[in-house]
Amino acid sequence: MHKVPLTARGAEKLREELNHLKTVMRPSITAAIAEARAHGDLKENAEYHAAREQQSFTEGRIKEIEAKLSNCQIIDVTQVNAHGKVVFGATVDLADAETGEEVTYQIVGEDEADIKEGRISVTSPIARALIGKREGDVAVVQAPGGVREFDICGVRYL
Structure with missing residues (x-):
């Protein structure tokens, strides 16, 4: 297991x-x-x-x-040295490439996910698209409503 x-x-x-x-x-x-x-x-x-x-x-x-x-x-994400990469536990500031709308998500486990509080599951389409990317990269997300692009504005380990 x-x-x-x-x-x-x-x-x-x-x-x-x-x-x-x-x-x-x-x-x-x-x-x-x-x-x-x-x-x-x-x-x-x-x-x-x-x-x-x-x-x-x-x-x-x-x-x-x-x-x-x-x-x-x-x-414990505060102890992780990911060198600016998006990893599990990271808090990521995003801007929708189309609308410019800004959102902030923390990538967490499935049991902790709560979209209203800005915590998304590591298995969600957005999180899977973000993992491994860095600040300044563009993440292409295959969402149920179609393809969306997000600019990664910041990556923090809180």
């Missing part, structure tokens, strides 16, 4: 979520199940069934996060 890349910030967020699930959610779900059981007949007890469903979801998420953390390669 191959290692999944993850930024240091992404790994920390997963650890925080895991800690919350184990220390806050698990005990509250256990208490909800105990309270629902005290109400009597479990066959027609909606509270009990809802708590069990939440417990199942929470336990599944805990296992998923633990698996991701055990099978990830944490990359």
Whole structure:
């Protein structure tokens, strides 16, 4: 099985979520199940069934996060010496060659991607077109809406 890349910030967020699930959610779900059981007949007890469903979801998420953390390669982009190249974790300032619209993206792992916050997955078409390029280069992106060109205005390792 191959290692999944993850930024240091992404790994920390997963650890925080895991800690919350184990220390806050698990005990509250256990208490909800105990309270629902005290109400009597479990066959027609909606509270009990809802708590069990939440417990199942929470336990599944805990296992998923633990698996991701055990099978990830944490990359601290501030320690990477990429000599100005776009690499995993880099923050890239782009200008659309056609419209001149400027955007900034950080290239992150699939689990960390959030386009609203400017984080794109390393497997996205834009990221794949950017990897290996330098400031001043033009990246040609085969997007679902057609071919787009971006001028790379800056590459930072934050």
